[in-house]
Amino acid sequence: MASKFTVSHRAGWLMAGPAFGLMVMFILVPFFFAFALSFTNQRLISPNPTEFVGLSNYRQLLGVGMLTLEPVKDDAGIVQLKDGAPEYPALRSFTRKNPDYPHLDGMRELFSFNLSGDKITYVLARDVVFIKAVLNTFLFVLIVAPLQGGLALGLTLLINQKLRGINVFRTIYFMPVVVSIVVVSILWRIIYDGNNGLLNNILTGLSFGAFQPVNWLGETSTAMGAIIAMSVWQAVGFHMVIWLSGLQTISPTLYEAASIEGASKWQVFRYITWPGLKNTAVLVLIVITMQAFGLFDQINVMTKGGPLDSTQTIVFQAIERGYGKQDISGGSAISVLLFLLVLSVSLIQRYLTRSVEAK
């Protein structure tokens, strides 16, 4: 005899079944596949058998090293100058087939700094492009998460008023969310165009011709910023709606009480609205963070990781390798690393927000 408990569970499983089955098939199974493939040399297409290669894909991705070089000196120990600056031995003489430095073989400069005197220290990476992709992705997340969340909250407060025609504004702010990100990216590529893009034309017009046109997506200094601005613009409406739903769960009696007490607008926000939004804030933050780690479409349409790797991202690299360069094992290893990254960041966020709630 089945108890009422298991019967109700059976109904629950039945109802969850389709969604659960699809998630297992399209999320869990591919993930375990990726995990397993990342330890092999699996290719997208190849007649060669798949071989187990251990951690070599991860070693290739994560290998880093350091090298400190002294300037070239002549026999008397005097630093040789070239064009007024001390000359250093070529880095490639250490990183290519140098029997004294086997651990640096095949590495490239990530960046260099000068700490003491004329010694120069190089930080090297075996896979510079991947390390840059990780750094860029973190930069994107760190800027987009607070900026997009904050802007969305600001917009929410603006549109959460009883004005005539407020729905027009709500619609306008929400519109970019409905449009496919690929379409938005193509449009913004035209807006950012270096010759006569809309943005350059507006800035030139506003400054009466003083502004020099910038190739927004073609310069290493502006490409990432351009993509961040466009991404925030596109997604801010979605989080605005989530904030709005949070706002509407706050009881109006609290606001009435506040107005009777004579609270200022800032006090109302600080002591009623913000505490009431705490759970929404956690949700918004985690959702934005996770979406931001998956940055791909904008990059693929607008810059393909360029110029000079300034817009490489983790997901773009995973797809470029796995599919473009037919290296499924390398792409899988990147995906597994991304999973671990997102998992740990989410756990940290959960821990931090829980301690805030406990106060």
Next chain:
Amino acid sequence: MTNAKWVAGAFVAATAWGSVAAAQETLTMWYHGAGNEGEAKVLNQIITDFNGSQADWKVELQSFPQAAYNDSVVAGALAGNLPDILDVDGPVMPNWAWAGYMQPLTIDESKIANFLPGPKGMWDGKLYSIGLWDAAVSLVTRQSILDELKLRTPTLAEPWTLEEFNGAMEAAKASGKFEYALDLGTAWTGEWYPYAFSPLLQSFGGDLVDRSTYKTAEGALNGEAAMAFGNWWQSLFTNGYAQATQDGADRDSGFGAGKYAFSWNGNWAALGALKAFDDTVFLPAPNFGAGAKIGAASWQFGVSAKSAHPDGASKFIEFALQDKYLADFANTTGLIPATATAAAMTENYKEGGPLAVYYSMTEANALVRPVTPGYVVQAKVFEKALADIANGADVAATLDAATDEINADIEKNGGYGH
């Protein structure tokens, strides 16, 4: 027309179609040219003619947009779902043949004896694919520009040297009449980079990979010749001759609008350039030391490995190789017909035709891209290296990194069967 007649007509048509279908085996075919009406028309004509010419086979065409074509074939192959006949970009063919997607053609050797070398897709000593056309690249400019800048007109026998080429760029820049001296087409990301620019590297004496073994890129892509090429390539941008990032619209119409003095462009764009200026001339590739080189091999036809009817598929391809179809394609697309006899039948490539010069260029300078399954990866690595160098990356470090990546890939693939 009365209703009764219409019904009768439909009935006859339906039964006629049914009886033909019953007698003929169907051969499926994939083509990359969806959305290109001219190409579709010629191809459909060939298919209709072939289906009508014999009673055994009936070819059915399915077209894909070019951007999605290679992905569709790979996906189709992984799913075990390839057509009988497919078309393949020349340099990609060894990859698919090696992976076991394609089988050698059984075509009478004499039928392709007079073909240009580029359209013949050879891998492992066997013919896997054959093209009806080839493509060529030239340095497009105007006679009036050459005269005004007092530049010697280069010929196939005596192309520009490195000094002459750089001198021409400097003269065009110094004239102050152009936004940029040279339109390289950097806006065309993808296969354009290895197709159009690797011959320049080869003209310096370097290459994507050492073709004597195909086992390493060491020395070929990062040797002295390659470093010289890399420094020259970077100088094009640091000297302000060309743009590292180019607007797509400038690539398409910039030369016609007079923004550039020279344009490094394919023969498919030649008719447009002729329309823009009466005195447009197509100059041969410069010789940077190791001979003048341009790319070769365009889209070609092949038979998939899993085809149940390879004999029928080969028959269709053989049927398509007739001069009249080669000429039809060339007339519609502006591409170079694969035989001299077909060239003589076309408006543009016949003796004295406006594009005949491209046929001679292909004959004289064509060099196929490295014939190896690893080309697919090498092309991507090369493209990124060139884009990075153009944007100011260190030449030696970039070419070293590209070499390492190509070598690692060759090793990961057990030498790609070479």
